[in-house]
Amino acid sequence: MRRSIEECRLIDLPKFSDPRGSLSFVQKGEHLPFDIQRVYYLYDAPDDVSRGLHAHKELEQLIIAISGSFTITINDGNAKKKIRLTRPDQGLYMCPRIWRELTEFSSDAVCLVLASHPYDPDDYIFDIEEL
Template identity: 55%
Template structure:
């Protein structure tokens, strides 16, 4: 396994089509738009003010996190460094590589967070405690 850091994760610009007075259309396609094929899509919404989501890492899963409505902040942590991203544009997504601890917070009213994932839900891929995450990182250094 290649150990990544927070600077390997970046904002991807998604294609914006039909940008005119009738509105915009953004397309995400396997094999074209993303560096992985999407195997699962889910979204978070109605997150109460002051609440956070995430607070876990994945061993192998890649994700694209998009603020399809409203805004929120994603903070990534590689065990040595933290990096925060403010997401508020539906034509941009944060590409999160495996092995990053992530926390989503500061959700605006009406925010919708869509996540495109490289694999189906697998309990074994989750790292749910920060201590376990730090040990996971040390095991691969």
């Protein structure tokens, strides 16, 4: 089934700030259209590398710039859009069958990914023509 980049969207997360700092959270059933089954994060990525370069058959994700910033280019095979993530209280919801490429990492970037399924190598699409 062909998906559209229009199904991907920015999700604002709660943010509470006071003189001690800020706190944001993701709570089951409130902020995501899926249950979290896996959490991983990317860090120490040089600014001249590309990460991702794949899509998923079934996996849904929320991608958050916990620290620093990076750019995600999403592509559904028909349309393409660049999104710059810069805030730890906002994430990009990624539906299945959308190609992603992460680039332009700031030196302090930490990319947190909340995923709907455990790791499954058979869920990956490495050829954009297969979308």
